[in-house]
Structures are given as structure tokens and as C-alpha cells.
Amino acid sequence: MSSRYRYDRWRGGPDPLQPPIDLREALDQIGRDVMEGASPRSALEELLRTGTRDAAGLDELTRRLWQRRSELQRRHRLDGTLSEARRLLDRALEQERLALSADTGEDARFRELQLEALPPDVAGQVNELASYDWRSPEAREAFEELQQMLGEEVLEQRFQGMKQAMQEVTGEDVERVRKMLDDLSNLLAAHARGDADVPERFHEFMAEHGEFFPENPRDVDELIDALAARSAAAQRMLNSMSEQQRDELMSLSEQAFGDPRIARALQGIDRQLQGLRPGEDWSGQARFRGDQPMGMAEATAAMAELGEMDRLAEQLGQSYPGAGLDDIDLEALERQLGEQAVVDARRLAEIERELRQQGLLRRAPDGGLQLSPRAMRRLGETALRSVVSQLKSRRGERDTDRAGAAGELTGTSRPWAYGDAEPWDAVRTVRNSVLRRAAEGENSRMLDVADLEVAETEQRSRAAVVLCVDTSWSMVQDGRWVPMKRTALALHHLVSTRFRSDALQLVTFGRQASTVEVGELAAMEGAWEQGTNLHHALLLAGRHLRRHPDAQPVVLVITDGEPTAHLEPDGEAVFEYPPSEHALSVTLSEVDALRRLGTTLSVFMLGDDPSLAAFVDIVARRGGGRVLAPGEDGLGAAVVGDYLRSKRSR
Incomplete structure (x- = not known):
């Protein structure tokens, strides 16, 4: 094995x-x-x-x-960079004031006055102190750390992965960044002009500055897409801040690495990207209301994530x-x-x-x-399975239609399938079991489902069946629309798969009646329409029965209302409520005509309208049929069961 x-x-x-x-x-x-x-x-x-x-x-x-x-x-929240800048600045000022307090000279007093005269906002203080000659080495270190933090945040905000690429920033590193920004601006400008050498310039740019772009774009368009998405997220982050926070952060950005030219170059690139990718969201904003601060780079990444969402x-x-x-x-x-x-x-x-x-x-x-027709067959199969389960629970039978007992043996057989009611072919079933056990060994089961074969039969008689379904607005309003359709699907599937010799016609009737295919009925939408024109429906039913004179005529009617409409000789449908004597008369005359054809007429009454009950009783007496009141849940089982009862009676 x-x-x-x-x-x-x-x-x-x-x-x-x-x-x-x-x-x-x-x-x-x-x-x-x-x-x-x-x-x-x-x-x-x-x-x-x-x-x-x-x-x-x-x-x-x-x-x-x-x-x-x-x-x-x-x-x-979005103020992480401002909060960190305030922390580093406070540390620098504290160290500087300690150093000045230990000095008794006039220069120390002058410097203390300088520090006292600083603007109240962080950005103003940082800009004022950019040219300050720090006396304390610790203070100078804290201020330089602040400038480096701003530089890393500004670059990481625009270039993903930049912070990892520049852990220890020297003056040479800052110059490399400035040159990269200048070259990038020139490349974007060439692309905007449509210069023919842009592909070559792009490859030269990546060969020199590829370390700043870990996403490794394949061409200038991919480069612009990545940069524009990041730049637009940075702009949305600024839009989401208060005006004071936004102005302060923009001013602080000019102290990135202590070189204002970097912030200006980035602002110029942002303008270029906005012109190249105007479809990006440059004006959006979002409200952050938490307690965990985010720096510029982290906030921009969050805005990019929100944009992706x-x-x-x-x-x-x-x-x-x-x-x-x-x-x-x-x-x-x-x-x-x-x-x-x-x-x-x-x-x-x-x-x-x-x-x-x-x-x-x-x-x-x-x-x-x-x-498609295939889909309608599957829906019909599902509807019929539901109906069969109701019939089984109601009668306790293995199968309700007893198709095998109603037919004659053809001499052929086929493998058994779920739902088959034809008699088993015992000889072929035993032979299949013997052959299978010989192949599988003596330990296999004596009889398996795969061994079963049933004898095929032919129906002794065929029927012309008409299912007339009420499509007036009351059927929709009272929740009878879908049960009616499921019933039609189940009956159609049963006739088309098990009793193919029977001729089934579906007729809908509201103000007027019409013949429909099962797919049309399934897709039909409920519409506000007054009138229950059973007269017209029975006329169409009689026409179908006369086309099949050799078949047993069967008419099944599903309705929840009296005949409030009828057809005039000129073909006009007339609505009358309450039903006129003329409407009742012409409807019953069609019932009589169907009776003369030998029709089995069954009416399935939905609802408990006393006037409808009185009318259908008259129909049953004059039409020689039956009246059933199954309710919406039992409608399918009642209609299919009545159809099978008519076949057994034949």
C-alpha cells in the first residue's frame, strides 16, 4: 500500500x-x-x-x-516630538543654569539674562539657542541630542527606514543627506519636464543614494509613489494638529541636525510630489485622543496606516x-x-x-x-427536499410519491440514488455484492449502499398540471410571497426530474394572469397591484389542458383572496371590490368548464377570510375538487402531497 x-x-x-x-x-x-x-x-x-x-x-x-x-x-496622540523636544530642552537649560550659577563673572549674569528672555514656546527657544555658546558640556550635549532627534524624525517622516540607516550622525552624514535631497529634487524636476534621460538618471541616483531607500523602487514612478504616499501622510498628520502645534512643529523642523537647509529642501520636495501625485490625500485629517504620544515619524506611519485602512x-x-x-x-x-x-x-x-x-x-x-436553469434546478431540489421532509414527518413513510408502484418495469436497472422509490433489483444487487466482496476480501461488509440497484419503471399515465399562484399585493404583505415561490420550485423540480412525462404550466394571477417560466416566477418582484383575477388564470389553465387532450388534467390554485378582478370579452381586466356577482359568475363558469374536461381541481387557501372560505367551498363543490388550508409553513407539503395523491389515484 x-x-x-x-x-x-x-x-x-x-x-x-x-x-x-x-x-x-x-x-x-x-x-x-x-x-x-x-x-x-x-x-x-x-x-x-x-x-x-x-x-x-x-x-x-x-x-x-x-x-x-x-x-x-x-x-x-500626536505631540510626541514636541514633548520630547521640551524634555531635552529643559534638561539643557537646567544644566546650563547650574553651570552659570557657579560662575560669579559678568558674562555668566548676561547669559542668565539671555536665558530668561527666551520666547515662551519650545520652537522659539530652540531657534534662539541655535547660535548660543553653551558653557555647560552637558547642556551642549542635550541640545545637540535634541537637534539630532529632530533630524531623525524629519527624515524618517519622509523616508521610511532612515532612522535605522543613520544611528550615529556626523557632519559628513548631514552633507550626504543634503546632497541626496538636492539630487532627488533634480530627478523629480526632470521627470516632471519629461526628460528622456530620466531612467538613466534614476539608476545613477539609486546607485549613489540607494541606502536611503530600503524599499528598493524599480523605476522613478515607484520611487515617486512611495515618497508621495509618505509625504501625504505627513501632511495629513500636520492637518490633524492644532494650529499652534502645527506652527511649532514646522518651526522646530528647521533645526533638524542644526541645518535649516534640510527642512527647506524637504518642503520643496513635498511641493514637487504634490504636483506629481495630486490624487493622493493631501487634505485629510484624523482625530487622535489617546494618552500615548507619537513622534513625527511614528505619527506619519500611523497616518499612512489610517490611509491604508x-x-x-x-x-x-x-x-x-x-x-x-x-x-x-x-x-x-x-x-x-x-x-x-x-x-x-x-x-x-x-x-x-x-x-x-x-x-x-x-x-x-x-x-x-x-x-441559470442549472441554478433553478438546485433551488428546486432544495425546496423539494424540505417538502419531502415535512411529508415524511407527517406520514411516517419512506417516500411519499411511490413512483415505482405507479409504473411498469422497463427491464433495465440503474444504481440507487437518494430519494429513489423504485423497487430494488434483487438479482443485480446481490451480484454486485458478491463481486465487490471477491475484490475486497471476505472481511468486507455483506451489503453496501454502492451495491444497490433499482428497477426502472415507466409511468402508466401522464398528466397536464397547472399551478396557479396568486401574485396580488396581499401575498407580499402577509408574508406568503416566498412560501408560494418555494412551493412552485419544489413542484417544478419534482415534475421535471421524477415525472417527466407530465406537462406542468405555471400561471400567475394578480390584476391579470400570465404564464411564466419557473425562473421568471422565482425572480418576480412583489408589486402594488389590486385585483385577484382567478377568472383569467383558469382560462389560461384550460388552454394548457386542451393542448394535452391525452393527459389527465390537474389544476392546483394557491390564493389568499376572492376573485376581485375578471377579464372582459375585449381582454380588459376589470377590478371590483367587493367582488361583483358578474366576477363570481364568470369565474365559476371557468370552474365548470374545467370540470367538463375531467379536471381534478384543488384550492389551497391561505388566510382565514370568511368570504374567501365561502367562495372556495363553492369552487370545490362545483369543480369536484378539494379545499385545503395549510398555512404558509405547510403550503409546499400540501401542494406536492396533493399532486402525488392525484397520481396515486390514477
Whole structure:
């Protein structure tokens, strides 16, 4: 046995342990929404928003994203650089005052007066002290540390990874930064002009200054994209500050490394980037209300993260024209919400793709989406399974339709499948068991499900069946719309798969009646329409029965109201409430006409209207049929059970 299997390391691709996609659940959910009046496209969008048992929906992913965004804003505040600058400056001033107090000379007193006359704000003090000749070495060290901190923050704010690249900054390092900024400005200007040698200049720039760009852009456009995104985040951070904080921070930036030219060069590059990438968010802002201070670089990274969250939220919202699940940035989604969120997003995309590739959703003539015949068969199968379960619990039978007993043996057999009621072919079943046990060994089971074969039968008679369903507004208003549609789907699936010789016609009737396909009925939206034109529905039913004169006629009517509309000889539908004697008369005349054709007429009455009950009693007496009042939950079982009862009676 070991030679039949080979185990190896998983090398990427689809997860082999991931459960298969359950399209049945997805299709059932789409079908339920469609039957409630939604379009197939909106039903698919709703599925993607709400998700499935195996995958969180887009709404849940968006909720987690906004929760993470809110937590980030509640945790932090933006004045970290100002607070650190104040701490270092206070330390420098304290050390300087201690040194001056020990000196009795006039120069020391003059310097003390200088320190007392400093402006009240941190930025003003730092600018005044930039040219001050410190007497205390400790004070000078603290002030230089402040300048270096400002330089690192300013550069890290614009160039990700710069702080790690410049741990120990010397005068030569500052000159290298200035030269890099000048070269970058020249490169951006050349690109803006459209110079032909920009690619060569870009490669020369990266060869000389690549250490400042750990993201390693491949061309000038990637370089601009990265810089513009960072610069726009820095601008949004400034927009989020108070005016006083913003002015103070901008003034402090001029003391980066003690060289104002660096801040000015950065401001010029910011203006260039804004012109090259105007589509970036340069005007946004966010409110931070936490107690953990962030420096300029950290705050800019937080603003960039918020911007990424906003873009992800837009992608997950799918509310813009041409939106698709392929638009979702999976790398960003993993950074923000973790690996499971990526699994869920991919799962949703696979469900949408499989629904289309397996032909369950197809393009409609008007450009929208519609459920395919294959999808309608699956929905019908689900509806019928629900109905059969109700019939079993009600009667305790193995299967309710007894199709095998109603047919004649054809002499052929086939493997047994779930739901088959044909008689077993005992000879072939035993033969299959013997052959299987000979191949598998004596320890195998005596009889297995795979051994079973059933004898195929032919129906002795066929029927022409008409299901007339009330589509007036009261069916929608009173919660009977979806049960009616599910009933039609179940009956259609039963006839089309088990009793193919029967001819089924679906008729809807509101103000007027019309014949519809099962897909049209499933997608039909409830509309405000007065009138229950049973007269017109029975006319169409009679037309269908006459087209099949050799079939047993069966008419099933689902309604919750009296006939408040009828058809005039000129084809005009007339609404009258309460029902006129003429409307009742012409409706009953069609009942009589169906009776003359030998029709079995069954009426399924929904609701407890006494007037409707009196009318359907008359219909049953004159039509020789039955009246049932099953309720919405039992409607499907009642209709399918009545249809099967009519077949057994034949």
C-alpha cells in the first residue's frame, strides 16, 4: 500500500486541507433573496457582504477594520516630538543654569539674562539657542541630542527606514543627506519636464543614494509613489494638529541636525510630489485622543496606516463603479487584520468565481445577472427536499410519491440514488455484492449502499398540471410571497426530474394572469397591484389542458383572496371590490368548464377570510375538487402531497 502514496512538503498553491466550497449554501442564500424580490446581482452582493458559515463577509471584515482604526486613534496622540523636544530642552537649560550659577563673572549674569528672555514656546527657544555658546558640556550635549532627534524624525517622516540607516550622525552624514535631497529634487524636476534621460538618471541616483531607500523602487514612478504616499501622510498628520502645534512643529523642523537647509529642501520636495501625485490625500485629517504620544515619524506611519485602512474599507465596500473582489489589496488586508482575513476574502472570491464558472449565474440580455436553469434546478431540489421532509414527518413513510408502484418495469436497472422509490433489483444487487466482496476480501461488509440497484419503471399515465399562484399585493404583505415561490420550485423540480412525462404550466394571477417560466416566477418582484383575477388564470389553465387532450388534467390554485378582478370579452381586466356577482359568475363558469374536461381541481387557501372560505367551498363543490388550508409553513407539503395523491389515484 505504501507504494501507492507519496508525501512531500507543501510548496504553495491552494491549501489542500481547506474544505471544498459549499456552493449549495451560497446558492440557497442567493435564491432566497431572489425569491424575496432582490435581483440576482444584488443577492450576490448581499451574499458577499454577509458571508457564509466558512467565511466572514465583507461587512464583518469592514467592521473589524473600523474597530482597529478606532483603537489606534483612541490609543495615541500626536505631540510626541514636541514633548520630547521640551524634555531635552529643559534638561539643557537646567544644566546650563547650574553651570552659570557657579560662575560669579559678568558674562555668566548676561547669559542668565539671555536665558530668561527666551520666547515662551519650545520652537522659539530652540531657534534662539541655535547660535548660543553653551558653557555647560552637558547642556551642549542635550541640545545637540535634541537637534539630532529632530533630524531623525524629519527624515524618517519622509523616508521610511532612515532612522535605522543613520544611528550615529556626523557632519559628513548631514552633507550626504543634503546632497541626496538636492539630487532627488533634480530627478523629480526632470521627470516632471519629461526628460528622456530620466531612467538613466534614476539608476545613477539609486546607485549613489540607494541606502536611503530600503524599499528598493524599480523605476522613478515607484520611487515617486512611495515618497508621495509618505509625504501625504505627513501632511495629513500636520492637518490633524492644532494650529499652534502645527506652527511649532514646522518651526522646530528647521533645526533638524542644526541645518535649516534640510527642512527647506524637504518642503520643496513635498511641493514637487504634490504636483506629481495630486490624487493622493493631501487634505485629510484624523482625530487622535489617546494618552500615548507619537513622534513625527511614528505619527506619519500611523497616518499612512489610517490611509491604508480607508482604502481597504473602500475596496471592501465595493460601492464604486466596476468594483470587484480582485480589487482588494490582500497584502494590506493581512497587515491590518491578519492571515484569516485574507483566507476569508479569497474564499468569497472563489465562491463568486465558481458561481459563474459552474454556470449558476449568467449574463442576462440586459447586461445584469440571472439565475441559470442549472441554478433553478438546485433551488428546486432544495425546496423539494424540505417538502419531502415535512411529508415524511407527517406520514411516517419512506417516500411519499411511490413512483415505482405507479409504473411498469422497463427491464433495465440503474444504481440507487437518494430519494429513489423504485423497487430494488434483487438479482443485480446481490451480484454486485458478491463481486465487490471477491475484490475486497471476505472481511468486507455483506451489503453496501454502492451495491444497490433499482428497477426502472415507466409511468402508466401522464398528466397536464397547472399551478396557479396568486401574485396580488396581499401575498407580499402577509408574508406568503416566498412560501408560494418555494412551493412552485419544489413542484417544478419534482415534475421535471421524477415525472417527466407530465406537462406542468405555471400561471400567475394578480390584476391579470400570465404564464411564466419557473425562473421568471422565482425572480418576480412583489408589486402594488389590486385585483385577484382567478377568472383569467383558469382560462389560461384550460388552454394548457386542451393542448394535452391525452393527459389527465390537474389544476392546483394557491390564493389568499376572492376573485376581485375578471377579464372582459375585449381582454380588459376589470377590478371590483367587493367582488361583483358578474366576477363570481364568470369565474365559476371557468370552474365548470374545467370540470367538463375531467379536471381534478384543488384550492389551497391561505388566510382565514370568511368570504374567501365561502367562495372556495363553492369552487370545490362545483369543480369536484378539494379545499385545503395549510398555512404558509405547510403550503409546499400540501401542494406536492396533493399532486402525488392525484397520481396515486390514477
